[in-house]
Amino acid sequence: MDLFEYHDGHLWCEAVPVRDLAARYGTPLYVYSAGTLAAHYHRMQQAFAELQPLICYSVKCCSNVHILRRLAALGSGFDVVSGGELYRALRAGADPAHVVFAGVGKTAREMREALEAGVGLLNVESASELEALAAVAAEVGVRAEAALRVIPEVDARTHAYTTTGTRANKFGLPFEQAAELVRAFAGSPHVHIRGLHLHIGSPVYDPQAYAVSIGRALELLDRLADAGLALDTLDIGGGYGAHYKGHESPAATDYAAAIVPLLRDRNLRVILEPGRSIAANAGVLVTRVLHTKETGCRRFVIVDAAMTELIRPALYSAYHFIWPVEAGERVPRDWTPAQPLDGLVTVDLVGPVCESGDFLAQDRPLPPLRPGDLVAVFTAGAYGMAMASQYNSRPRPAEVLVEQGAARLIRRRETYADLLRAEDDLDA
Numbered sequence: 001m002d003l004f005e006y007h008d009g010h011l012w013c014e015a016v017p018v019r020d021l022a023a024r025y026g027t028p029l030y031v032y033s034a035g036t037l038a039a040h041y042h043r044m045q046q047a048f049a050e051l052q053p054l055i056c057y058s059v060k061c062c063s064n065v066h067i068l069r070r071l072a073a074l075g076s077g078f079d080v081v082s083g084g085e086l087y088r089a090l091r092a093g094a095d096p097a098h099v100v101f102a103g104v105g106k107t108a109r110e111m112r113e114a115l116e117a118g119v120g121l122l123n124v125e126s127a128s129e130l131e132a133l134a135a136v137a138a139e140v141g142v143r144a145e146a147a148l149r150v151i152p153e154v155d156a157r158t159h160a161y162t163t164t165g166t167r168a169n170k171f172g173l174p175f176e177q178a179a180e181l182v183r184a185f186a187g188s189p190h191v192h193i194r195g196l197h198l199h200i201g202s203p204v205y206d207p208q209a210y211a212v213s214i215g216r217a218l219e220l221l222d223r224l225a226d227a228g229l230a231l232d233t234l235d236i237g238g239g240y241g242a243h244y245k246g247h248e249s250p251a252a253t254d255y256a257a258a259i260v261p262l263l264r265d266r267n268l269r270v271i272l273e274p275g276r277s278i279a280a281n282a283g284v285l286v287t288r289v290l291h292t293k294e295t296g297c298r299r300f301v302i303v304d305a306a307m308t309e310l311i312r313p314a315l316y317s318a319y320h321f322i323w324p325v326e327a328g329e330r331v332p333r334d335w336t337p338a339q340p341l342d343g344l345v346t347v348d349l350v351g352p353v354c355e356s357g358d359f360l361a362q363d364r365p366l367p368p369l370r371p372g373d374l375v376a377v378f379t380a381g382a383y384g385m386a387m388a389s390q391y392n393s394r395p396r397p398a399e400v401l402v403e404q405g406a407a408r409l410i411r412r413r414e415t416y417a418d419l420l421r422a423e424d425d426l427d428a
């Protein structure tokens, strides 16, 4: 699952004590394990090897350029959703032919940047966007390689804010409209529609949800082929799970078992866009207890990380396993409330931000915590730092990558001057 383990009564990231990193770089601090990142990438690659897929790591989940560089070196392509992410991927040394560009609202400028860079595939989500892409491609003087994102009508049964595969979401096109566009753009000199794109939500813990949506996409591909409009690419998106509580997520091999049999005889170019399943378990957020207090009905532990560092609990009611960095020997990573532990205190772990929604955990049994104690929030590598903000004028935290026994700073802690960087050189 990951290389964050307790030995000698405290937490280590690979061969480095997390408390040493907190002492050296301060808190709040994101700590990533390069070994875990690589292991998750390889597991995905091996599980789907029979299809020889193009794996396009989803940049939005953890977009630090040094992380992207490590993944590019492993051979990963990239799934980007903005011009900024494309810029990051290219700066990380990505092969543009192995970049796919998704998103419902690409601007003309972003389309131009993608086409000029030679991006391998633009995943298009509306007729309006396809027409705009054809116009930009004509200006640039290229034929854009495109896929159409379709709505598979699958409810991935994840949080309402992260389900994407139904007609009630803004993503994709109904099958009939997609078929109509493939017909209308056949032979277009400016857009070459190569395939279909699916992404049903995140995290999706039921491999069958993929099987159902891929089955529907294959039916459409068959109908198009019968009409002389064969496409050669199927991008099946991301959304594979991670371990937030214990070992609850299916493994890469479980997803592959549901998906590979559907695609093995299809002679399609298959693209995968995993994000969370690669990065989530490769990062922890380390925070220090500032204060504790009791209000008569609740006990609060106030820490120096907040929704500004990790918004998932506030935004999605997400659960993250949390445990003290110096915990003694007793660390039940697979512990559930059904197996009570002695000596725990039920607390709300909250940040300093002026919002009642600013919490990292509510009603959480934890060992007693005192000011100065370090706490690790696990499975914070995906949608953690990437969603961090400067709300309340809080400088964003530092990020450290542990690799081959050494820690490297991959993003310095922001300063107060950084808060004003885009404001104070203007004579407004």
Ligand SMILES: *Cc1c(COP(=O)(O)O)cnc(C)c1O
Binding pocket: 058, 060, 061, 079, 081, 102, 103, 199, 201, 202, 203, 237, 238, 239, 240, 273, 274, 275, 276, 277, 382
């Ligand atoms: C966010 C996203 C992904 C990655 O989702 P994960 O849950 O991180 O795997 C893949 N593809 C698209 C189009 C996305 O928007």
